[in-house]
Amino acid sequence: MTTTATPVAAAPGARPRSRSLAWVLIAVGVPMFMVTLDNLVVTTALPVIKTEIGASLSDLSWFVNAYTLPFAALLLTAAAIGDRIGRRRLFVAGIALFTLASAACALATEPWMLTAARAVQGVGGAMVMPLSLTLLAAAVPERMRNAAIGIWGGISGLGVAVGPVVGGAVAEGLHWTWIFWLNVPIGVLAIVVVRLVLTESRGSAKRLDPIGLVLVSLGMFGLIWGVVHGSDDGWTSLSVLGTLIAGFVLLAAFVAWERRAPEPMLPLRLFRSRAFSAVNVVAFLFSVGVFGSVFLLAQFFQVVQGLGPFGSGVRTLPWTAAPMIVAPIAGLLVGRVGSRVLIVLGQVLLALGLLWIALVSTVDVGFGSLVPAFVLAGIGMGLTFAPLSTVALGSVDPGSQGMASGTLNMVREFGVAVGVAALASVFASQGSYASGTSYVDGLVPAVLVGAAVVGAAAVAGLLLPGRRYLTTPNSSH
Missing domain, CATH: 1.20.1250.20 (MFS general substrate transporter like domains)
Incomplete structure (x- = not known):
């Protein structure tokens, strides 16, 4: 017996269509799996990458942080933009950006190239991660939502679990570039499945909040940059302390702005x-x-x-x-x-x-x-x-x-x-x-x-x- 799921909160003019729960989970789960996998997959391959492209110890940390910083800083911004312009639309764009950036990572021959491509990967990942869960909730009937979210959590756990194992296996058995090449065919197929299976949905707010987007993105970037570099550079160093203070100030400004914004990106009433x-x-x-x-x-x-x-x-x-x-x-x-x-x-x-x-x-x-x-x-x-x-x-x-x-x-x-x-x-x-x-x-x-x-x-x-x-x-x- 095939279980079907019907869309919730579809975009105006969108035609509802029945989809099997399995295909819905594949559509939202595979891209999210790629994103969580790439959070950790590179860590066990760092020694090999260091030798292959002549990277320094500082470069190695940036191969990880260049992905983490934009990924964490832009999650809320991506969710807000998706609510306004369409969650499926931004989800597909995020998968495409992540896939292209993965190819760029595989083609990198200099440390700066890999760092830059990893940063773009992080931006794509930020567009995928929060919208994956939202699109799942919109596509699954309420009676099946808890079970679907449980399976979604298991897929997310799978990405965390096999990241270090896949990275180590690829680094030892193939070539480190295959860590990133594997994402390309999977990303292309994921885009096709998403467009065939998922229906567009939007949030309640209609207009973007550009001031809020800038404040929260820069504020989170400052906080995360400071935290990531605190133990290495010293918590009282000018660069770390300065970015931490700037991050807190920007987030305080974000909260103050959201209190008075006509259509806030993060309605404080949620809290x-x-x-x-x-x-x-x-x-x-x-x-x-x-x-x-x-x-x-x-x-x-x-x-x-x-x-x-x-x-x-x-x-x-x-x-x-x-x-x-x-x-x-x-x-x-x-x-x-x-x-x-x-x-x-x-x-x-x-x-x-x-x-x-x-x-x-x-x-x-x-x-x-x-x-x-x-x-x-x-x-x-x-x-x-x-x-x-x-x-x-x-x-x-x-x-x-x-x-x-x-x-x-x-x-x-x-x-x-x-x-x-x-x-x-x-x-x-x-x-x-x-x-x-x-x-x-x-x-x-x-x-x-x-x-x-x-x-x-x-x-x-x-x-x-x-x-x-x-x-x-x-x-x-």
């Missing part, structure tokens, strides 16, 4: 919803604690135990692959037990998993001692992804779902940047890369801090509304 405010707090704390810890743990097997990039990526799979299985299940359970139970339970399991890792980590710890903790943390992540998105969309009216998705993704990406920088600073204060022992000396206190932050996310999750809230989305909260 009157306890659910919307609380879910963004949880998302930020969750991202800080988890991804800051993952950043250090991902290097543990290479730095301390001497494994290659592919072997290291495989050993993280008990953690990173678990969300692929758990997230769809969480989507099915949301309507029965409510998001609050799943989110709080997820954070508790994550905190326990991180605490376990910190307590058993030594230079010669066996992989078997880490597997239960990795599985525990992976289950916690899987219980978190889908319910966070469900609450964010369910706490606003359909016309504001694009902005809700953009805000949630922006907060999460900012949390990732803060987590990596903050826990790297904790690591540097207690340890170093000089030896395996020194690395573990820094790793343990950093992961303990990560566990404490995730514990705070569990407490914040208690502020979320209970089960009844989820069965009546878009109601007054």
Whole structure:
């Protein structure tokens, strides 16, 4: 039996058409998978790229940051533009830009070329990520939405899970350029599927808010640039401190402007919803604690135990692959037990998993001692992804779902940047890369801090509304 989904909030004049749920998930999931994959896929190939194109250590950091900075800074802006000009239209444009930039990355022969192409990739990724979730919500009937978002969360988890593994496998078995060439045929096919399967939809606001777009984009760019460079350049250096202050000032100006803008890109009334405010707090704390810890743990097997990039990526799979299985299940359970139970339970399991890792980590710890903790943390992540998105969309009216998705993704990406920088600073204060022992000396206190932050996310999750809230989305909260 084929399950069909009908569009919601279609553009004026658009002709509704029935689509199978499987094709809808392919249309929104494949582009989002490419975007999440490329967030991490290059990291394990950096040593090979360094040798091939003569890159410096500074270049290597920019190969990662050039993607991360525009991606995180432009998420909210892309969601706002998509609401105005058409979500499917901007989604397709984002896939096309990402695909072309991937080809440019593969063709790069100088470090600056790869850096520039990665930046364009980040812009395309910012256009894809928030609109993927919004288009899914618009294309799926309400009765199937929780399950669909759960599957979407699993696909997102798959991108995170296989990124380091794919990067390591390609770098060791093929040529590093294939990391990017693989995106080209997939991107072309994705554009065709999106145009055939998805119907256009828009948000409630009709006009752009150019002042708001500029203020929030520059403000987020300043904050993320400062956070990313803080641990390396020094938190009190002029460049870092200056960009952080500028970022805060610009975001304060953005909030002030949104209060008086005739058609604000981010209506501040959304934050009157306890659910919307609380879910963004949880998302930020969750991202800080988890991804800051993952950043250090991902290097543990290479730095301390001497494994290659592919072997290291495989050993993280008990953690990173678990969300692929758990997230769809969480989507099915949301309507029965409510998001609050799943989110709080997820954070508790994550905190326990991180605490376990910190307590058993030594230079010669066996992989078997880490597997239960990795599985525990992976289950916690899987219980978190889908319910966070469900609450964010369910706490606003359909016309504001694009902005809700953009805000949630922006907060999460900012949390990732803060987590990596903050826990790297904790690591540097207690340890170093000089030896395996020194690395573990820094790793343990950093992961303990990560566990404490995730514990705070569990407490914040208690502020979320209970089960009844989820069965009546878009109601007054």
